[in-house]
Amino acid sequence: MGKKTCMSNPLASKTRIFIVVITFLIVCSSLMRWYVFDIPWQSNLFLAMISGTVMVISWVFFSKMHRYFDSFFPYEKGIIMRMIPQVLITFFFVLAVSHAVISRVMELFPFKSLIAQQYTDLARIAGYFAQFLVVVLINVLHLSDYLFHKWRENATRAIHLEKEKAQVQFDNLKNQLNPHFLFNSLTSLDSLIQENPDLARQFLQQLSKVFRYVLQHKDKGLVPLYTELDFIKNYVFLLQTRFDTFLTIDFQLSEESLEKKITPVTLQILIENALKHNVVSAAHPLLIRIFSDGRYLKVENNIQPKKQVETSNGQGLQNLKNLYKFLTDLPFETIVHNEKFVAYVPLIG
Template identity: 40%
Template sequence: MLLSAFFVIIEDKIESNKVKLVNNYRIRLIGILTITALRFGFYSSDMMTGVVPFSWPALLENLLLTLLMAVTIWEATRAVVVYFNKRHPLHYISGHRFAKEALFVILANTLVYALTLLLFFFTDPESEPHAVYLFFGFLDRFLYGILVAAFYELLLFIEAWRTATKEAEELKKVNLMVQLESLKNQVKPHFLFNSLNTLTGLVEKDPSQAVKFIAELSKVYRYLLQSNEKELIALSQELQFTEAYFYLLQTRFGQGISLQIAITESAESYLIPPLTLQMLVENAVKHNQVSARKPLHIKLSLEDGEWLRVENNYQPKRNPAPSNGMGLSNIASKYRLLSQPEVIIRSDENSFRVKVPLIKPVSHEHIYS
């Protein structure tokens, strides 16, 4: 299960590499020449040992026929491998799949062999087919066909594993960078100062609300610590964390900020990279004016059932702080490494919108469990 689901995540990423591999002309040429050399070597040895009378025309004829045989075996088998890798992705690897592919390799080479024989006997009608010759000719093509198919499948598997390993390492690096960036933003002095300052005011004015503030603050940090090792998490958990994080913001800004969540329960089982919503909400607060006179309205909603849209009214600060754009860049990089559609960013004079794709939970549960 772990290996098959791992291939699900990176399968789209390696698809282009697979196509290049099976279409590589150098591999095809070397493979065809290798089969030709092996098959022709057997015939030449018969001539050299005197089993078959030596004749230059016969030697040349056999070389051409062997080359034709190698081309038909290689290309027919390659076509079967391409077909099966399109119809049956890597995460469907099973004995049944390979047995089916082997059967198709036999059928394809049998068909090509039959067409070759028809052509041969059509051009030389006086030749009489021998059962032993036909049987060993079929066996010859079957064995070489299986070897070619096994060779390609091994190449594809090695390429998939190499790409998967590389992508996994890159994903870990980006994931760590996102986690550290978020933790850095949360624990930097001004955030702690603002949170503690708000808490001090609440303790004096409203102790019960202060207790709730501490509870929500603990939820924020607990989520940050628990999500460190996860690449994907359920949208429902991300929303709970976002609500706790927003409570801290609302306690601080009061009527200057609002959050509307318009997401159905059926969509909450979808997956999303941890801290995505927190970074988008924080991005909105960071770059816009937030006050009772100019309230910031943030809305989370679904679009087309497969996208999560985060939208806020656009009211840029008069003296904005320098921004390196790392928040949005990190989110986009993470979705890219997960082989998901690109994050969409749109803005106009009235609003700023970010759309992130929701990931279906099928075959991914183990990642965040």
């Protein structure tokens, strides 16, 4: 089926980053207390809980501060100018919370000697430096997460814009059958009115069915292959009225492939492309074969190029390729093989 692009929840992503960072820091600090100070595991566990509490409080503060900064000074206005006050404010908040929590713990629990043992002047300086590094790390991780989501949003938006552009180009193609086709059809109809009124009436009915199909399906992205075939047989009737036996269109499709889907007027564009570039005459009859292999619908015609081709910007096939790129992982391809032009149309569904 068509490709889908989904965005993960940014809040869940930030939460995962926070949990990983906090868990890593708590484990490292616990191992250091155990290895350096030989603290009993019960006390070490309690101190780890205190560290975790400080970090959670700091994270909540940082999240609120980040949303506040986003409202008046987003990263787009200057990453450095945003990061400096953000890091400093977070760092001083962490220091204040740590001091308040440690003071309260020393009052309520007999950890004074233990804390005094850990918090020498060197350890205190090292602790401040470690806290500052943690604050910088969290801010950098937050910035990285923010930039990653912005990049993915922009990439998704670019994909949608490309798809919309391809759809608009193809819609323009669907909304106007080749003026040459209409002109030639009306010319044929004019000659039939006097020569064969019954055939002229049938020709007009088929012509109305062709344009009705385009009008009814111009806003649809996909149609079943059997629906497209009903339309194309009316279109082929008009062509064979004009070219007689010089044009042969052979259908060899499996029942399974008829349930698959393609974009509307795909076959009409491919048949028209074959007529536009190749001679159709008694000396050079044109054979167009339409068959399927389960994954692809193949439209094949023998190559007998015209000396002068009708004016064309060459965008018909390219628009089809661009559109199918967004509908399926299978590529829309055209090749020349054994003096035959073959278009591979992905069958969807």
